[in-house]
Amino acid sequence: MTEHYDVIIIGSGAGGGTLAHTLAASGKRILLLERGDFLPRELENWEPKPVFVAGRYISPDTWFDRDGKQFQPQVHYFVGGATKLYGAALYRLRPGDFEEIKHVNGISPAWPLSYGDFEPWYSRAERLYQVHGADGEDPTEGPRSEPYPWPAVSHEPRIQQICDDLAKGGYHPFHAPCGILLNEADRPRSTCIRCATCDGYPCLVHAKADAEVIAVRPLLGRDNVTLLTGAEVTRLETDDAGRTVTGVVVSRDGNREVYQADIVAVSAGAANSAKILLNSASDRHPGGLANGSDQVGRNYMFHNCKAIVALAKEKNDTVFQKTLGINDFYFATKDYQWPMGNIQMIGKSNAEAMRGEQPEKTMFAPEWTLSDVAEHAVDFWLTTEDLPVPENRVTTDQDGRVHLAYSSTNDEEADHLYGELKKILNHTGMAAHHVLRKNFYMDMSIPVAGCAHQAGTCRFGTDPATSVLDVNCKAHELDNLYVVDTSFFPSIGAVNPALTAMANALRVGEHLLGRMA
Ligand SMILES: Cc1cc2nc3c(=O)[nH]c(=O)nc-3n(C[C@H](O)[C@H](O)[C@H](O)COP(=O)(O)OP(=O)(O)OC[C@H]3O[C@@H](n4cnc5c(N)ncnc54)[C@H](O)[C@@H]3O)c2cc1C
Ligand code: SF4
Numbered sequence: 001m002t003e004h005y006d007v008i009i010i011g012s013g014a015g016g017g018t019l020a021h022t023l024a025a026s027g028k029r030i031l032l033l034e035r036g037d038f039l040p041r042e043l044e045n046w047e048p049k050p051v052f053v054a055g056r057y058i059s060p061d062t063w064f065d066r067d068g069k070q071f072q073p074q075v076h077y078f079v080g081g082a083t084k085l086y087g088a089a090l091y092r093l094r095p096g097d098f099e100e101i102k103h104v105n106g107i108s109p110a111w112p113l114s115y116g117d118f119e120p121w122y123s124r125a126e127r128l129y130q131v132h133g134a135d136g137e138d139p140t141e142g143p144r145s146e147p148y149p150w151p152a153v154s155h156e157p158r159i160q161q162i163c164d165d166l167a168k169g170g171y172h173p174f175h176a177p178c179g180i181l182l183n184e185a186d187r188p189r190s191t192c193i194r195c196a197t198c199d200g201y202p203c204l205v206h207a208k209a210d211a212e213v214i215a216v217r218p219l220l221g222r223d224n225v226t227l228l229t230g231a232e233v234t235r236l237e238t239d240d241a242g243r244t245v246t247g248v249v250v251s252r253d254g255n256r257e258v259y260q261a262d263i264v265a266v267s268a269g270a271a272n273s274a275k276i277l278l279n280s281a282s283d284r285h286p287g288g289l290a291n292g293s294d295q296v297g298r299n300y301m302f303h304n305c306k307a308i309v310a311l312a313k314e315k316n317d318t319v320f321q322k323t324l325g326i327n328d329f330y331f332a333t334k335d336y337q338w339p340m341g342n343i344q345m346i347g348k349s350n351a352e353a354m355r356g357e358q359p360e361k362t363m364f365a366p367e368w369t370l371s372d373v374a375e376h377a378v379d380f381w382l383t384t385e386d387l388p389v390p391e392n393r394v395t396t397d398q399d400g401r402v403h404l405a406y407s408s409t410n411d412e413e414a415d416h417l418y419g420e421l422k423k424i425l426n427h428t429g430m431a432a433h434h435v436l437r438k439n440f441y442m443d444m445s446i447p448v449a450g451c452a453h454q455a456g457t458c459r460f461g462t463d464p465a466t467s468v469l470d471v472n473c474k475a476h477e478l479d480n481l482y483v484v485d486t487s488f489f490p491s492i493g494a495v496n497p498a499l500t501a502m503a504n505a506l507r508v509g510e511h512l513l514g515r516m517a
Pocket of ligand 1 (some may be wrong): 014034077079082083085088269273501
């Protein structure tokens with residue numbers, strides 16, 4: 001079967017879903033190919049055990065690490081991609097992230113575009129994804145042309161207390177930017193009910209501003225948009241000159257199907273986009289499609305993260321905890337010459353989820369049951385930038401399967417950030433309990449399988465020798481091939497990546513609309 005479209009988009013997550021959304025109004029014929037299905041709406045969406053212990057929404061894919069050892073990557077194949085499970089912390093990169101930054105283990109390179117170039121797209125993405133936030137609280141944030149479209153999600157009392165204590169200690173806690181469809185001024189009519197099962201869970205009531213709910217679902221009735229689910233793209237074919245993608249090969253229901261379009265946008269997530277290009281090697285592109293630079297799959301980043309649980313004697317009865325961020329250590333400080341990164345809250349611990357994440361660590365709570373631990377826990381997420389290292393890369397084997405070689409960078413900075421968090425907690429009234437109860441922290445470093453923040457395998461740039469994509473995210477070596485997901489990141493900063501992928505999809509969408517006009 002061969003059908004022709006104006007644009008084919010491969011993958012319906014933050015990049016692909018947002019791109020489809022912005023192109024749809026043009027009336028152009030768009031085919032959205034998604035390997036997964038709609039995420040089922042079921043009670044398990046909000047149950048910790050199926051989500052965190054059984055991994056109900058994690059793909060059964062097998063990938064291989066540097067040593068050829070197989071693992072199950074934490075990737076999510078659904079309409080909406082990883083955003084179906086995300087925490088919806090929708091941060092802009094800091095202006096400095098677009099510049100070169102020196103780290104303890106090397107250089108985070110400058111982007112070919114500045115924060116100023118991205119700013120209007122960030123504003124549009126924040127409007128589309130209904131981001132809640134408060135201007136002017138975070139000392140590292142860049143200038144904004146528009147205020148946040150929604151007021152910040154309020155702190156619950158325990159988090160407000162931590163925020164106040166931190167401010168008294170001279171820090172600058174801020175309301176974390178968040179994409180949930182919450183109307184606190186009119187709770188009875190709010191789509192979001194502000195529940196405890198948000199970060200890492202799908203939203204049963206479709207109140208999370210994910211790429212399915214916000215970008216793809218509104219397109220389903222349109223005549224010019226076709227969504228095919230269960231459609232795994234396996235290969236891209238080109239004309240004899242190797243300059244134009246002429247066929248998108250799909251495996252669906254066990255059949256091979258081929259689709260055609262004037263423009264093809266790969267948005268399968270950083271690892272899978274690289275996989276598709278590498279598996280599309282041909283005589284004209286022997287090292288993989290668009291890979292004359294040998295950069296496809298390289299520079300894989302996914303943040304140097306730590307999940308930390310701080311325990312205090314008093315209970316933490318917060319329901320929706322992900323409301324506070326701290327960027328006082330984002331860049332170098334007077335006491336430490338390297339950037340450390342971002343501190344934010346994550347979803348509130350509960351006993352079942354903790355058991356699933358790191359069972360052996362729970363033995364550190366000899367006097368408390370796991371439920372006691374969870375009740376008292378205050379949960380933090382520490383993010384340090386990892387560097388785009390060429391050896392950290394996705395390759396594929398003869399069978400087309402993903403091999404992911406990754407070694408962390410900037411561990412020293414990440415450890416310093418952890419040290420700063422401990423100092424910070426002394427200002428939050430936990431110090432006394434620390435003495436009383438031997439207050440402790442549980443550190444859950446993320447293994448290679450935790451590839452939630454994957455980015456960087458097809459970086460954009462001005463030099464075809466060192467980048468895969470040009471500044472419009474078109475492959476240097478092809479005339480109609482784009483990559484529009486987190487693959488394009490030349491560096492990842494130390495804040496969550498989704499808003500940048502969304503903003504970039506809007507930016508590239510505008511370029512494509514101009515090109516097709
Ligand atoms: C648990 C979790 C929490 C997170 N929390 C946050 C957060 O709070 N804030 C934040 O900014 N980011 C967060 N992230 C990361 C964020 O979700 C990703 O950065 C973002 O979704 C990446 O967008 P993408 O378009 O690159 O890929 P994705 O959103 O993953 O989309 C890729 C899509 O391509 C499809 N696909 C893959 N291969 C193929 C193929 N061969 N053919 C067809 N389709 C294919 C996939 O099924 C998927 O739908 C989180 C992620 C996870 C998993
Ligand atoms: S907090 Fe709101 S958006 Fe998140 S899962 Fe609950 S209802 Fe959905």
